[in-house]
Amino acid sequence: MYKVMIIDDEKSVRNLLKLTIDWKQFGIEIVGEASSGIEAINIIDELRPDIAFVDIKMPFMDGIEFSKIAMRQYPHLKIIVLTAMNEFEYARQCVGIGVCEYLTKPIVRANVMEALKKVTAELEQSGVRTHEEEKEKKTDKNFYGGMGNICDFINNNYKNSEINLTYVANKFGFNPSYLSRRFKEETGMSFVDYVTKCRMDKAIELLHKKTAMYITAREVGIPDPNYFSKCFKKYTGKAYTEKMKEET
Numbered sequence: 001m002y003k004v005m006i007i008d009d010e011k012s013v014r015n016l017l018k019l020t021i022d023w024k025q026f027g028i029e030i031v032g033e034a035s036s037g038i039e040a041i042n043i044i045d046e047l048r049p050d051i052a053f054v055d056i057k058m059p060f061m062d063g064i065e066f067s068k069i070a071m072r073q074y075p076h077l078k079i080i081v082l083t084a085m086n087e088f089e090y091a092r093q094c095v096g097i098g099v100c101e102y103l104t105k106p107i108v109r110a111n112v113m114e115a116l117k118k119v120t121a122e123l124e125q126s127g128v129r130t131h132e133e134e135k136e137k138k139t140d141k142n143f144y145g146g147m148g149n150i151c152d153f154i155n156n157n158y159k160n161s162e163i164n165l166t167y168v169a170n171k172f173g174f175n176p177s178y179l180s181r182r183f184k185e186e187t188g189m190s191f192v193d194y195v196t197k198c199r200m201d202k203a204i205e206l207l208h209k210k211t212a213m214y215i216t217a218r219e220v221g222i223p224d225p226n227y228f229s230k231c232f233k234k235y236t237g238k239a240y241t242e243k244m245k246e247e248t
Contacts (some may be wrong), residue, residue, distance in 0.1 A: 005049035037061030038224035045165035119143040200235040
């Protein structure tokens with residue numbers, strides 16, 4: 001079964017896509033959604049979608065920038081761009097980075113289904129799922145630098161909003177699935193949790209200095225304040241502003 005991710009800052013659009021399509025008919029399951037490109041980059045390693053619906057206009061990281069990063073890290077990912085009619089020429093900039101379909105808003109069910117038929121046929125023809133599964137079974141023979149160097153790299157580069165499992169795996173020559181398992185075995189934490197810890201510990205330091213939330217978010221590599229707020233509350237149990245009030 002293929003996995004799909006929906007990335008759009010409009011919740012109504014995400015809900016419309018989820019509810020109006022019979023996903024099982026195409027052998028597809030929705031594995032997650034994101035309200036910004038920044039959030040999507042941070043969770044894509046956990047979801048590992050085969051198909052992504054991506055809104056072209058989003059704050060902090062638009063659909064073109066997200067698509068460039070995602071395709072660099074996941075060359076087999078099928079991206080379907082969502083765009084308003086008056087943004088269509090802007091959306092055409094995605095042609096050179098592997099985007100395979102465009103859907104104009106307001107979204108028409110028949111057009112979505114046609115796009116899904118096309119991309120699932122391409123996935124079946126390329127045998128991507130089989131390829132990825134075989135790739136996971138292989139043990140990477142490169143232990144370049146070990147987990148200590150990887151932790152140091154994260155500690156020194158957490159400000160980079162592109163940092164995620166695949167980015168670091170490519171940097172150090174590891175298979176992403178292998179790195180994920182090995183990292184947890186050696187550190188006792190998942191890769192995602194470790195990156196989040198680095199970012200949130202630094203965020204707490206900045207909070208103690210009375211730094212405004214939007215500045216802190218940018219400084220720790222999560223320039224989308226809404227997603228930063230979600231991460232901060234999950235990590236500390238309290239909202240950023242609430243935590244700051246406790247400090248005064």
